[in-house]
Amino acid sequence: MIKRLAIYFKEMYPLIPRFFLAIIYFFEIYFVLLLNVGENSFSIGPQEWVGVWTIFTFLMALRIADDFKDYEHDLRLFPERALPSGRVTKRDLAIALATMVTITVLLNFWWMNNIGWFLFLFAYGTLMSLWFFSKAKIQKSLPLALVTHNPVMMVMNIYIITFVCYKYHLPLISLPTVLLAFTMYFPSLIWEISRKIRAPKDETEYVTYSRLFTYQKATRFVQTLTLVDIVTNFILLWAISKIGVLVLLVNVIWINVQFQRFIADPNQFSIKTKVERYTYITETTMVLSVIAHLISQGLN
Structure with a gap:
């Protein structure tokens, strides 16, 4: 299974580049917000790295969920991909997904200050993987898929923003927080x-x-x-x-x-x-x- 997952991650979700991307994404929002409100005293510790890990694993979960959702479609149009080609199995991906999500949940409950927003983020991701219980309508409509699925990135931004606001006692709704939610x-x-x-x-x-x-x-x-x-x-x-x-x-x-x-x-x-x-x-x-x-x- 490890070898099969290595093939999958190499092709579909390169782990080191994507973790580096999660670091950049998290800290870009983190520092742009603090610098815009004039906060110059930063204290980076385990919470920040749990936040980075959460972004990394959440994007991984979205990647795996998309492969599950689009399996029949990919068999026809993209048979060379890791899952439809059989080089990795659904069971492999399900085990990897369950493991990563469990670790992420435990870390967030132990360290983070915005559990409600974390749960909202993963609840939204779960609903996406289930087509919001409207697969027949959403799957055949590209615009409907866009308006239901793409806002998950906004929710991810809000997860980071709320963490920063709670930690540094900043207002949740302000010009910098609203602009950051949209600009990212x-x-x-x-x-x-x-x-x-x-x-x-x-x-x-x-x-x-x-x-x-x-x-x-x-x-x-x-x-x-x-x-x-x-x-x-x-x-x-x-x-x-x-x-x-x-x-x-x-x-x-x-x-x-x-x-x-x-x-x-x-x-x-x-x-x-x-x-x-x-x-x-x-x-x-x-x-x-x-x-x-x-x-x-x-x-x-």
Whole structure:
């Protein structure tokens, strides 16, 4: 079983990169919130690492749940993947999932201060894995699947935000907390839509937003989301790094040029790859700006 799981995680959820991503994700929200409210005294301990572990295992649980949910679909369209190909079994994944979730639950009850939000997060994830008891309706509707499943990323953001607020005695609802909940949610929403936008010649039986709404309308919708997203980033980063804001400005101008090029001729490149590059640059800028600010504070 260990060898089969190693194959699965290598292909579907690389453990070291994803744990590193969980660290970045957790502490980006953590420090951006604290720096925006003027909190300069940080105390990082076991709770923070339990939070990182929770993000890591929750995203793993979503990955495994998706493979269970889409098993019949993947047998037909993606037979080379680890589960439909038989290189890992459902039993293997069920044991791994049960083990990781049990450890995460115990750690949260022992260390964390926001148990209610933790339970809400995993309850939402469980309902997603069960198609909110409406599989027949949701599975055949791409927009309905989006509005029911994608907000889980917002719930994950709130899990981190509430931990920080309770620990440092901050108000749960404020401009920084609301902006953070959205600015860390938009990238997942933008990516989820853009990965299902294709040029007409590339369409298959796989349902995409470009098939449903035309690639022009789908692209313009993502473009609008990108503009809203960058405004939230500007506001949150302004007090941390003016240089970072300038980098974000150049980046958003660049991606909007790509959107217009794709609308004019969808055959020259995949918009998904451009959106991924834009997202990486945006999030890297946010992280590096926070690190630079913390270093400068330490030197002062």
